[in-house]
Amino acid sequence: MTSKNSILTISGACKEYKTYYFLPHIFSRPTSFPALDNVSLSLHQGEILGIIGESGSGKTTLGKSIINLNKLTRGTISLFGRDVTGFSQRKFRPLRKSIQMIFQDLDAALNPNMKIKNILQDIYHSHHQGSKSDSEKQIINILESVYLNESILEKYPTELSGGQKRRVSIAGVLLVGPKIIIADEPTSGLDAHVQRLIMHLLLKLQSLNKLSMVLISHDLSLIQEMCQRIIVMYQGSIVETGTKDEIFQNTAHPYTQQLVNAQLQNISQYQEHSRHLKQNHGNTKLIKPTQGCMFSPHCSRYLLLGKPEICTSKPSTLSKLSFSPTHNVKCYFPL
Ligand SMILES: Nc1ncnc2c1ncn2[C@@H]1O[C@H](COP(=O)(O)OP(=O)(O)OP(=O)(O)O)[C@@H](O)[C@H]1O
Ligand SMILES: [Mg+2]
Structure with missing residues (x-):
């Protein structure tokens, strides 16, 4: 095959x-x-x-x-x-x-001790060279594309619904590109x-x-x-x-x-x-x-x-x- x-x-x-x-x-x-x-x-x-x-x-x-x-x-x-x-x-x-995976098990994918902002910034900086303001712009764009409001950035995974967590994990994958x-x-x-x-x-x-x-x-x-x-x-x-x-x-x-x-x-x-x-x-x-x-x-x-x-x-x-x-x-x- x-x-x-x-x-x-x-x-x-x-x-x-x-x-x-x-x-x-x-x-x-x-x-x-x-x-x-x-x-x-x-x-x-x-x-x-x-x-x-x-x-x-x-x-x-x-x-x-x-x-x-x-x-x-x-x-x-x-x-x-x-x-x-x-x-x-x-x-x-x-x-x-x-190559990235959108995980079925969300609790394993998102660290409960980190704010969404920090989770996404870590993802961005481990795969891209950009500055902090580059990452902030990029993160806001990607959140929009998965229909999430930027207010979510200050929250922890445990404060999100299942659907919101799913979209954050998709955003993380798209951020890597x-x-x-x-x-x-x-x-x-x-x-x-x-x-x-x-x-x-x-x-x-x-x-x-x-x-x-x-x-x-x-x-x-x-x-x-x-x-x-x-x-x-x-x-x-x-x-x-x-x-x-x-x-x-x-x-x-x-x-x-x-x-x-x-x-x-x-x-x-x-x-x-x-x-x-x-x-x-x-x-x-x-x-x-x-x-x-x-x-x-x-x-x-x-x-x-x-x-x-x-x-x-x-x-x-x-x-x-x-x-x-x-x-x-x-x-x-x-x-
Ligand atoms: N780490 C593990 N140790 C032992 N058995 C495991 C492990 N992970 C999965 N399995 C077993 O392997 C089989 C396949 O599991 P897998 O999670 O790949 O199925 P799946 O098709 O993704 O199921 P679902 O549709 O429920 O997500 C199952 O019987 C499961 O119990
Ligand atoms: Mg499965």
């Missing part, structure tokens, strides 16, 4: 977290849990690439791995044509001007009007060819509006990739279909997942397959086709659908 004009390429990324049944302890052995399993993708110059998938599917883990906040267990990452796999924080620091933004649920907590205005701002930057973005969101209508290509993740793996129309109009993976249906019926993906489980298995206790397709216990198509053995015995790989050069699916019996 690499191409000549890709500015970010990930190949075979795996991330294993260690989990303990009891507290870490010399007698308790950790078990490894794969949060990312052989993920490969590329982001092209000027593109907005969407990533969707239910809670826990590995989206944030992937985003943090891209900006070097998570070390991959296996796989490689290249940024602007340079292999950055395994870079130390110090070696990666100069790249932070070019990166070429790539990893935006992890950037509009959650914003009212519909402000969400639209901020997305237009990001689209404007993208159309000026100043920005490429990986947009992670549960909001499928936002993904449809903003993204040219979309990746669908399930339990740490990519199960489908394609253009917006391929994913939403010619859905190939039963899991994607479940996500899209949940959106059409305006119910949460979690509710849809539980509904399917109840319908198919009578209860919500999961039987996790040890091999083959992880989605098979929840897959209505698998049941419909009489539980084909191959689905649970042999891992499927992401393969191109014969009639499209851009549509890939990881399923033996795509829709």
Whole structure:
């Protein structure tokens, strides 16, 4: 999935977290849990690439791995044509001007002991040479662009609403002026009007060819509006990739279909997942397959086709659908 004009390429990324049944302890052995399993993708110059998938599917883990906040267990990452796999924080620091993340977890992103003014000034001065008055002007301009009043500068993060904090963190990222933004649920907590205005701002930057973005969101209508290509993740793996129309109009993976249906019926993906489980298995206790397709216990198509053995015995790989050069699916019996 690499191409000549890709500015970010990930190949075979795996991330294993260690989990303990009891507290870490010399007698308790950790078990490894794969949060990312052989993920490969590329982001092209000027593109907005969407990533969707239910809670826990590995989206944030992937985003943090891209900006070097998570070390991959296996796989490689290249940024602007340079292999950055395994870079130390110090070696990666100069790249932070070019790649930034809008964090899903706002409390981790904003230091509660600093006024917004100081947080934004620190960000400005760690990436730009300008004077104090340059930074003040720039900060006020950026605050305006995210529809925040400058009175917010004297406040602490704990005095702000979720939506205000979200916009301060977006302002911080824009202040750096990166070429790539990893935006992890950037509009959650914003009212519909402000969400639209901020997305237009990001689209404007993208159309000026100043920005490429990986947009992670549960909001499928936002993904449809903003993204040219979309990746669908399930339990740490990519199960489908394609253009917006391929994913939403010619859905190939039963899991994607479940996500899209949940959106059409305006119910949460979690509710849809539980509904399917109840319908198919009578209860919500999961039987996790040890091999083959992880989605098979929840897959209505698998049941419909009489539980084909191959689905649970042999891992499927992401393969191109014969009639499209851009549509890939990881399923033996795509829709
Ligand atoms: N630091 C960590 N240590 C151990 N497990 C972790 C850690 N961070 C994430 N995980 C686990 O990895 C899996 C993927 O988490 P991740 O946050 O990437 O999911 P997500 O797709 O971003 O979910 P959401 O949509 O809820 O934000 C989850 O099962 C989560 O519990
Ligand atoms: Mg997340």
